[in-house]
Amino acid sequence: MLYGYANNLIYINLSTGNVEKRKIKEHVAIQYFGGAGLAAYLYLAEFDINSEPFNPKTPIIFTTGPFTGTKVPSSGRHSVAFRSPLTGIWGEADVGGTFGDILKRNKVDGIVVYGSSKIPVYIIISEGNVQIKNASHLWGKDTYETYEILNKEVGNIEVGKVENKISAMVIGQAGENLVRFASIMTDGKHGRALGRCGMGAVMGSKNLKAIVTLIKKSRKKDGKTEIKIPIAYPNKLIESIRKVVPDIVKASSRFRKYGTAGSFKRNMEIGDVPVKNWISGRWLEGGESLNGKNMVEIAKKGNFYCAKCPIGCGGVAETESPYGKIIGPIPEYESISMLGANCYIDDMFAVMKANEMCNRFGLDTISTGSVIAFAMEAYEKGYFNNLESNIEIEWGDANAVLKLIKMIAFREKIGDLLAEGVRIASEKLGNNSKEFAIHCKGLELPAHDPRTFSSLALGYATGNRGGCHLQALSHVMERSFTIPELGLDNVLDKYSTEGKAEMVVKMQNYMAILDSLKICKFLIFYEASPKKILEWLNLITDWNLDFNEFLKVGERIYNLKRIFNCSLGMTRKDDNLPSRVLTYRKDDDDMFGNIIDLDKLLNDYYEVRGWDENGVPTKEKLEELDLSEFYKFIL
Numbered sequence: 001m002l003y004g005y006a007n008n009l010i011y012i013n014l015s016t017g018n019v020e021k022r023k024i025k026e027h028v029a030i031q032y033f034g035g036a037g038l039a040a041y042l043y044l045a046e047f048d049i050n051s052e053p054f055n056p057k058t059p060i061i062f063t064t065g066p067f068t069g070t071k072v073p074s075s076g077r078h079s080v081a082f083r084s085p086l087t088g089i090w091g092e093a094d095v096g097g098t099f100g101d102i103l104k105r106n107k108v109d110g111i112v113v114y115g116s117s118k119i120p121v122y123i124i125i126s127e128g129n130v131q132i133k134n135a136s137h138l139w140g141k142d143t144y145e146t147y148e149i150l151n152k153e154v155g156n157i158e159v160g161k162v163e164n165k166i167s168a169m170v171i172g173q174a175g176e177n178l179v180r181f182a183s184i185m186t187d188g189k190h191g192r193a194l195g196r197c198g199m200g201a202v203m204g205s206k207n208l209k210a211i212v213t214l215i216k217k218s219r220k221k222d223g224k225t226e227i228k229i230p231i232a233y234p235n236k237l238i239e240s241i242r243k244v245v246p247d248i249v250k251a252s253s254r255f256r257k258y259g260t261a262g263s264f265k266r267n268m269e270i271g272d273v274p275v276k277n278w279i280s281g282r283w284l285e286g287g288e289s290l291n292g293k294n295m296v297e298i299a300k301k302g303n304f305y306c307a308k309c310p311i312g313c314g315g316v317a318e319t320e321s322p323y324g325k326i327i328g329p330i331p332e333y334e335s336i337s338m339l340g341a342n343c344y345i346d347d348m349f350a351v352m353k354a355n356e357m358c359n360r361f362g363l364d365t366i367s368t369g370s371v372i373a374f375a376m377e378a379y380e381k382g383y384f385n386n387l388e389s390n391i392e393i394e395w396g397d398a399n400a401v402l403k404l405i406k407m408i409a410f411r412e413k414i415g416d417l418l419a420e421g422v423r424i425a426s427e428k429l430g431n432n433s434k435e436f437a438i439h440c441k442g443l444e445l446p447a448h449d450p451r452t453f454s455s456l457a458l459g460y461a462t463g464n465r466g467g468c469h470l471q472a473l474s475h476v477m478e479r480s481f482t483i484p485e486l487g488l489d490n491v492l493d494k495y496s497t498e499g500k501a502e503m504v505v506k507m508q509n510y511m512a513i514l515d516s517l518k519i520c521k522f523l524i525f526y527e528a529s530p531k532k533i534l535e536w537l538n539l540i541t542d543w544n545l546d547f548n549e550f551l552k553v554g555e556r557i558y559n560l561k562r563i564f565n566c567s568l569g570m571t572r573k574d575d576n577l578p579s580r581v582l583t584y585r586k587d588d589d590d591m592f593g594n595i596i597d598l599d600k601l602l603n604d605y606y607e608v609r610g611w612d613e614n615g616v617p618t619k620e621k622l623e624e625l626d627l628s629e630f631y632k633f634i635l
């Protein structure tokens, strides 16, 4: 008995319509857990890494983890893994909402989609069964509209009453048009985003508009509202969870009220927010006018809770504005920063509208804000004129931002260039535009400045999906946070390089574990220590892993994704950052003046990792991690 799993992976070949169910081998579950770890294993073991992102043979893999579908707090999550059309390397993302939870309760651990349909289709998964349906009537519609239609079609909605509860992953026009940073959105206006690396375009390349899963109302009538996941010690698990949930609820009250938007003003004050395409890091007026707390006070109509989450950090927005009605999630901190401050926009309503448009079209807000700021700087420098763009693209012009979002989603005029992401756009634009294309390995940087928290430089440079703050989440440990159980019991100097390699490695490994068990990373700030999480895992699975074995899984997963990238030719030269984020800012003063010694950080990092000086995992390291079977990829 594989406790914690439905033991059912569904493989769908969209070229042939063939559907196959496969079991998960127990040793694979123990070594990679689920989520992103399991997806990495399946990809390397079963598919051709060299197959290009839009090649029909290339898979896109959706996975839940052993926590999904259980009562573990904040476990209603799932992963997507793919080869990124934006970066060309390993791509992954993680999301909350309800899809993963409902999928697992439908007796499915994961969906592996490959091939490509001749016509637009969507997939329905219900109680382990799969239907592939014509989606021609959905093609061209945005994510909100698509979800509403699916809700009626699949949920059999009656007048004001849903018969079956559905959850859907949907692409918008951006995914259909192969925008390289297209997202997948869940559940329409109440949705969450699988945001980074362009998985929406991979779905679009397969003519796959949506995947729907549902809980049938008939099960409720029968009193069988849940298909239970087998759990080894269900009573002990509930007892353990009950001990911590009240404390989590109490400690998270401020986060529940303001969400990540609540940190914007403070982050601006400490120089963490990029301003004007990372030229600056201090714009106090902008910090005031875009203050996320004000946004919440004005627009928030309620909280959004991902499945099984006692925190509920999501905000449901509904408000009138000069840009028309705004409806959908309150923008997250990253979206406010990238669509607002980074484009020098200080109009709160414009940022909320831009956020809604990105969600509707299915665009990653971080990459969209970054590529628009890149366009504004290129325009300022005279690299293209208003004839090419058909609009003027001045810093701080909210209407230009809203127009550009649409032009990117539909690849119109200058939007066609920007839809490629900043790296390819700068290569095509030429001149010295590479100097201000802010990305790492092709992934536009998120809104945290490495000059303010030096561990970010290392986390971005070595992130398996490119420039990402979530794969290490180390900068919180340069502010006020510690995790003593991981040996991270001191808040390190935020400017110094000392101790950062060890800290980043430990955090990357630990984040890989959370991404594979499927539990929200925000839970680390509350009563859910690594040992508590291991306790839950053992109570669910009966594996009886000790703490070192548990941590080794994270290291194994991190190395496996590195193998994926190294096999595509990635080495130390790619573990780099744009010079703009490694040099002084225009507004440097004593507080902000910091230059990162990336070479030193990388030398320390490779040593801690046990990789060679080029950043390639050694044979000995792979043997130690039981990854020898994958050594052939980097020989």
Ligand code: SF4
Pocket (backbone or CB within 6 Å): 074, 075, 096, 097, 304, 305, 306, 309, 310, 311, 312, 313, 314, 520, 521, 522, 523
């Ligand atoms: S803390 Fe927020 S993002 Fe995380 S699971 Fe809960 S509601 Fe979702």
